Amino acid sequence: MKELMLTPKKLPDLPLEAEAITPDSVAGKTLKEVKSLPVYVGNTVQKLGDYFDVKGETAETPSDQLVAIQGECGNVKYIGAGMTAGRLIVEGCVGMHAGAEMEGGELSITGSASNWAGAEMKGGLLRIQGDAGHQLGAAYRGSPEGMTGGVIVVGGDVGLEAGAFMRRGMLIIQGDADSFLGVHMNGGEIFVFGNVARRLGAEAKGNGGFIACFGGVESILPTYVYDTTFRPDFLKLYLRQLRDQLGVEAAGEYLDASFRRYRGDIAVGGTAEILIAEP
Amino acid sequence: MAVFTDVVCPFCGCLCDDLEITVKGNEIKGAKNACAISRSKFMSHRENRIMTPTVKGKEASLEEAVEAAAKALASAKRPLVYGLSSTECGAIARCVELAEITGGVVDNTSSVCHGPTILALQQVGESKASLGEVKNRADLVAFWGSNPPAAHIRHFARYSVTPKGLYVPEGRKGRYVVNVDVRETPTSRVADQFIKVDHGGDFELLLALRAAVRGTEITEDVSGVPAEEINALAKRMKEAKMGIVFFGLGLTQSDGRHMNIDAAVGLVAELNHHTKFVLTPMRGHYNVAGANTVTTWQSGYPYAVDFARGYPRYNPGEYSAVDMLAKGEPDAAIIVASDPAATFPADAAKHLARIPTITLEQKVTPTTMLSEVVIPVATAGIEVEGTAYRMDGFSLRLSKVVEPHGGVKSDREVLDMIVERVKALKEDA
Numbered sequence: 001m002k003e004l005m006l007t008p009k010k011l012p013d014l015p016l017e018a019e020a021i022t023p024d025s026v027a028g029k030t031l032k033e034v035k036s037l038p039v040y041v042g043n044t045v046q047k048l049g050d051y052f053d054v055k056g057e058t059a060e061t062p063s064d065q066l067v068a069i070q071g072e073c074g075n076v077k078y079i080g081a082g083m084t085a086g087r088l089i090v091e092g093c094v095g096m097h098a099g100a101e102m103e104g105g106e107l108s109i110t111g112s113a114s115n116w117a118g119a120e121m122k123g124g125l126l127r128i129q130g131d132a133g134h135q136l137g138a139a140y141r142g143s144p145e146g147m148t149g150g151v152i153v154v155g156g157d158v159g160l161e162a163g164a165f166m167r168r169g170m171l172i173i174q175g176d177a178d179s180f181l182g183v184h185m186n187g188g189e190i191f192v193f194g195n196v197a198r199r200l201g202a203e204a205k206g207n208g209g210f211i212a213c214f215g216g217v218e219s220i221l222p223t224y225v226y227d228t229t230f231r232p233d234f235l236k237l238y239l240r241q242l243r244d245q246l247g248v249e250a251a252g253e254y255l256d257a258s259f260r261r262y263r264g265d266i267a268v269g270g271t272a273e274i275l276i277a278e279p
Numbered sequence: 280m281a282v283f284t285d286v287v288c289p290f291c292g293c294l295c296d297d298l299e300i301t302v303k304g305n306e307i308k309g310a311k312n313a314c315a316i317s318r319s320k321f322m323s324h325r326e327n328r329i330m331t332p333t334v335k336g337k338e339a340s341l342e343e344a345v346e347a348a349a350k351a352l353a354s355a356k357r358p359l360v361y362g363l364s365s366t367e368c369g370a371i372a373r374c375v376e377l378a379e380i381t382g383g384v385v386d387n388t389s390s391v392c393h394g395p396t397i398l399a400l401q402q403v404g405e406s407k408a409s410l411g412e413v414k415n416r417a418d419l420v421a422f423w424g425s426n427p428p429a430a431h432i433r434h435f436a437r438y439s440v441t442p443k444g445l446y447v448p449e450g451r452k453g454r455y456v457v458n459v460d461v462r463e464t465p466t467s468r469v470a471d472q473f474i475k476v477d478h479g480g481d482f483e484l485l486l487a488l489r490a491a492v493r494g495t496e497i498t499e500d501v502s503g504v505p506a507e508e509i510n511a512l513a514k515r516m517k518e519a520k521m522g523i524v525f526f527g528l529g530l531t532q533s534d535g536r537h538m539n540i541d542a543a544v545g546l547v548a549e550l551n552h553h554t555k556f557v558l559t560p561m562r563g564h565y566n567v568a569g570a571n572t573v574t575t576w577q578s579g580y581p582y583a584v585d586f587a588r589g590y591p592r593y594n595p596g597e598y599s600a601v602d603m604l605a606k607g608e609p610d611a612a613i614i615v616a617s618d619p620a621a622t623f624p625a626d627a628a629k630h631l632a633r634i635p636t637i638t639l640e641q642k643v644t645p646t647t648m649l650s651e652v653v654i655p656v657a658t659a660g661i662e663v664e665g666t667a668y669r670m671d672g673f674s675l676r677l678s679k680v681v682e683p684h685g686g687v688k689s690d691r692e693v694l695d696m697i698v699e700r701v702k703a704l705k706e707d708a
C-alpha cells in the first residue's frame with residue numbers, strides 16, 4: 001500500500017467540506033493534483049492544499065491507497081464519504097457525515113465522529129474509537145433505507161437514532177446507545193455492550209434484524225413482547241467473530257450468556273428481536 | 280366608509296376567511312367575526328410602527344438601506360435567510376431566490392415548531408384532508424398535545440367541534456371529541472374524553488394504540504393510561520365514520536419529537552385499513568405552511584435548505600437557523616417577518632448581534648433592535664395582497680384593505696430591490 005499523509009494546517013472557522021479526502025479521489029493523481037482537489041468553505045471553493053500539507057505517495061488504484069490524516073478534523077465534513085476501497089486513517093476527531101454512503105475499504109478514526117457518520121453506508125468497515133454523534137449509520141431524512149451493508153464499530157457511546165432504517169449490515173457499539181436505536185429497522189444486526197436508552201427498535205419491521213444488548217436497557221417498548229429466555233448458538237458464533245476478527249474484547253465475556261428475547265414492534269406487525277443478556 | 284367582506288385573517292394557521300373589515304379614510308374601524316387576537320392585531324396594526332429605514336442605528340433612505348443589505352449579503356460566505364412564516368408567498372419566493380443567488384441557507388420558523396412534523400411526514404407519508412372535509416364529515420376529533428382555545432381561537436367553531444356539517448348535521452352532538460395531553464387545558468373541558476398521558480410518554484401510547492388497532496389486546500397500562508382505556512379508544516377510532524387527529528407542539532416539541540409524529544402518522548395509516556382517518560398539524564404562524572410549500576416548490580425541500588454548493592441540500596440540525604447560529608456559522612443574516620431574537624436560545628440570538636443582520640419588519644422587536652439594517656415594510660393581508668396556506672395546505676388569497684402606513688413598501692418589493700442589487704454586485708465581483 002502507498003501512503004499519503006495529510007496534516008491539517010490552519011483550518012477555517014466555518015466547516016470545511018472535504019469529500020475529496022478518500023483513497024478514490026487521490027489514487028492515480030500526482031501530489032500537485034491532490035493539492036488542488038476542491039474543498040468547500042461556506043459558498044466558496046478552495047483547494048485541499050490550502051488547508052492540508054500533502055506528503056507521501058499516491059497509488060495507481062484506490063485499493064492500494066492508504067491515506068493518513070494526522071490532526072484534529074472536528075470541523076471537517078464528509079471525510080471518507082462515498083469511498084469504495086483502500087484505507088483512510090484519521091488520528092483525531094472528524095466532523096459530520098464521515099464515511100457517509102461508503103461502499104468499501106476501511107475508514108478508521110481514532111477520535112470521535114460527529115452526526116451522520118456512516119449514514120446510508122453500503123459496504124466496507126468504519127471504525128470509530130471514540131464516540132459517535134446522532135444518526136450513526138442512519139437513513140438521511142426522507143430516505144427509506146439506512147445502512148444496506150458494511151460494518152460500523154464504535155468504541156464509545158452513540159447518539160440518537162443510530163442504525164435508523166437499517167436494512168442490512170452490522171453496527172457494534174461498545175459504549176452506551178441513546179434513544180431510538182434501530183428505529184424502523186428492517187434487517188441488519190446491532191450489538192451494544194454498554195447501556196441502551198429507551199425506545200430501541202421502535203417501529204422495527206424485523207426481516208431477520210435484531211438488537212443484542214449486553215449492558216442492560218433502560219426500558220422496553222410496550223409493543224415488544226417477551227417470549228423466551230435462551231442461549232442462542234448463532235450469537236455465540238457472532239460473538240467469537242466480533243472478538244477474533246474485529247477485536248471487540250467485551251464480546252468474549254458473553255459467549256455462554258443466556259438472553260431474554262422480546263419480539264416486535266407489534267405496532268407495525270414487526271418480527272424484530274431484542275435480545276438482552278442475563279446478568 | 281368601506282366594508283370588505285370575506286377577508287382572510289393573517290394571524291394564525293386557521294386563516295379564517297369570513298372577516299368583515301370596516302375602513303374609514305384608510306383607518307380600520309371594525310373587524311367583524313374576528314377572534315380577540317385577530318381583532319386586536321387589525322385594530323392596532325398602525326401602532327408602534329417603524330417609519331424609516333435605519334443603517335447602524337441611523338436613519339437612511341430606502342435605497343441606502345437596500346444597498347447596505349445587498350453589500351452585506353453579497354460579500355458573505357455563509358449568509359442566512361430566515362423567518363418567512365408571517366408574510367405572503369410572493370415574498371417567500373424572493374427569500375428562496377435570495378438564498379440561491381447568495382449561496383446561502385434559507386430556513387423558516389417551522390424548524391423551531393413543526394419541523395419534526397415535516398421530518399416524520401417525509402419519513403412515513405401523510406394522510407390528510409381539508410378542514411372543510413373535517414367540518415362536513417368528522418365524527419371523531421382528537422386533539423393531541425394541542426389546545427386550540429389558546430392559539431387557534433375559532434378552530435372549534437369553524438372547523439372541528441361545533442359546526443354543523445353535511446354528514447354531521449347535529450354539529451357538536453354528532454362528534455366525539457378526545458383530548459390527549461399531559462395536563463388539563465380548556466380543550467379537555469370541551470372534550471368528551473380526556474386522556475392524561477405521562478410527560479414524555481406520548482410515543483409509547485401512540486404505539487400501543489396502533490397495536491390495539493391492529494387487533495392486539497393491550498394488557499398493561501402505558502404511559503399512565505389504563506389498558507382498558509387504550510383498547511376502548513382503539514375500538515372507537517375504528518368505528519368512527521371519519522376521524523381526525525389535530526396535533527400541536529405538545530407532541531412535536533416533547534421527548535421523541537419527530538418520532539412522536541412518525542408514530543401518530545403510523546396510527547392514522549393503520550386506522551385507514553378500517554375507516555377514513557387523517558391528521559393535521561396545528562400550524563401557528565398564519566403562513567408557515569406557505570413557507571414550507573413555496574420553499575419546496577422552488578428547491579425541493581421545505582426548510583433548512585443550503586445553497587452553498589450551488590444546488591439545494593437539506594438537513595435540519597445542520598442547516599437550520601438555530602443550529603447554524605449557535606455554532607456561529609452565518610456571517611450575515613436577513614430576517615423577514617420573524618423575531619428570532621425573542622424566540623431563539625440565547626447563544627443563537629447573540630450571534631445575530633455579532634454579524635450584519637438585516638431585518639424587514641413592521642414594528643420594533645428585539646430582532647430589529649440588534650439589527651444593523653432595519654427596513655420597515657407593509658403588513659401582508661392588511662396593507663398588501665398575496666397568498667397564504669392554511670394549516671391543512673389549502674391556499675387562500677389575502678386582501679389589502681388599507682394603504683400601507685407611511686407609504687412603506689411590501690416585503691416582496693423590498694426583497695426584489697435587494698435581489699436586484701445583489702445580482703449586480705455579484706456580477707461586478
Ligand code: SF4
Nearest residue numbers: 288291294295314433
Ligand atoms: S382563529 Fe386565527 S385565523 Fe381565525 S380569526 Fe382568530 S387569529 Fe384569525
